[in-house]
Amino acid sequence: MSSASAAAELLAVANDPKHSESGGGHGAKGVDFSRIWAVFRMMELEKANEPDFLILFESVQDVAELDSVTAPTRAKVYQVKKKDSGTWTWSILTGTVEPKAPSSKAAKAKAALPKFPKAPDFKKVPESVLGKLHLSLNAFTALPVEGIFLSNQGCDFPLESGGSTATTMPCSLADLAAGHVQLLTDAFASLSPGGPPPDLTRVKLQKVAIHPDNLNAPAIEAALDLLNERSPGHAGQAKAFVESLVMKISPLTRRTDTCLSFAELVKERGFSRGSFIAALAALEAVPDRNALFNDWMNQLQTEGVDFMTISSVRVAATRAQRDRLTGGTDVSREIDDFSDAWIAANPPTSKLRPYVEAALTELKAQFIAHRDNDLMARFVMRAITKCVDPN
Structure with missing residues (x-):
């Protein structure tokens, strides 16, 4: 896979309105949540000493993360959703009815597949959170991509190894109980009849500790850690640094025009490691x-x-x-x-x-x-x- 073909493929997917989540889907507070998490993610990538990164907004799902601004070789696609309370339900995430757990150990041993009174209904799968994520991943053939559903609230689905996703996150959809895996395999397969079998290992569930009523706190804490390491004299400006980054990326989340080139896509909707380092350097110029x-x-x-x-x-x-x-x-x-x-x-x-x-x-x-x-x-x-x- 050449970098040119990867960039061209990403541009094509980004220009397809089926794969973007313009507006965030949860109102102003949800959009703020997505922006703050993106700033938090930049801090993580920088602390991990990633040589390069590019964050694209409202291009492929809510956020797309690439390993290079010029020659991407892999990508992560995020559905970033805020939830004020409670857990995410199976029906909201998948558009299907959750399989019922066997009533006894003996029944569980015999039940390889979920039991339904009739054939599962997959009509709502294309518009479900994970259905959209799967469709976006399937749009890529050259660039290796994984999808992540990320939220401040978790979900409670059984795992094949025992326990549940409520206490074991992140995890992939392939880690779910056998009945749930089979149902999702069939549901995703219905989105692309005749295509290759769905790869559930490419889709992950992840929870992030960002409270809806105090969105900035984790990003400020991450910025404080980074500044203490890189620029101790400016650690007291962690809050201002986070706020400045949010202001810089806010316009990027509102641009939905079709881009004619990958370079234009980066300019209109992207924030790179180079931009992050420039913001850090600007902070250095501010008096201590x-x-x-x-x-x-x-x-x-x-x-x-x-x-x-x-x-x-x-x-x-x-x-x-x-x-x-x-x-x-x-x-x-x-x-x-x-x-x-x-x-x-x-x-x-x-x-x-x-x-x-x-x-x-x-x-x-x-x-x-x-x-x-x-x-x-x-x-x-x-x-x-x-x-x-x-x-």
Whole structure:
């Protein structure tokens, strides 16, 4: 298989509307889930030191992952679905009726195939989650491809080895109990009459720990780990890094026009490792907030603020940073907003102590339940942020 034929095949499949999932299928929150997971996946690939990667959006299913931006040799195709609660049912994922488990061990030993009162109905299979995934995989003949159904919620299907998918994920469809495997084999075969037997080892079920009400947290944690390893001085900007990546890929998820070449497809709907590294390099160019914070603390101490207060403010700043990385609270955001407004009306002066103490007086009057050290730490952090990014 040449890289040219692989790229041409992927372009052809991407231009076929049968194999894309434009809009994510779950509204704005579902689209956000897909974008955040894609950023999380980029962090995984980069931490694994993959030499190259390309993430394509709304091209083949929800997300397609290639091992190269110029000469792909393999691909993964993802159906990425958010579910607020509960588990995924067999009927939703497959479009068929789930086989009933044998009532006893003896019956199980005799039951090689599921029992139905009538022949299984496969009419809903083409529009089912796994049916669409299988059809997309079948569209490829040159490029090796596997499909993954990925969600924040799992499913509870029996495995041939015992146990269930609820506690054993990821796993392939070939790992399911014999009756379930046979039913899926027949169901997928009905989608391509006369074609080769379906390969259930190519389709996997995977669960990811992303909560619908706190989508960013796992990606921020992954970014924090990566930045601590690659750029420790900018680890405090993990949240901003994740948000910037989400903003960069958001337009890519809304483009559905037919592309005339693989290069155009990459440009219109792709985010490569090169783009990821460029975003990381852009972060390096941003002044180090931690260094600026230390400068402010040192100057305040030089101007007469006692050592114990400085130490307490440093500890409070660490707590505030952890809080900010997890999204913060309503009150912490109110303190930030109040500080921003005060800073806008009172630009920093060369003497920091009277400036910070004047702000602290206003903050204490507004937020009487908070300790001085916490308020001072949050104010200084906001003042530094405004110095780094006035907008």
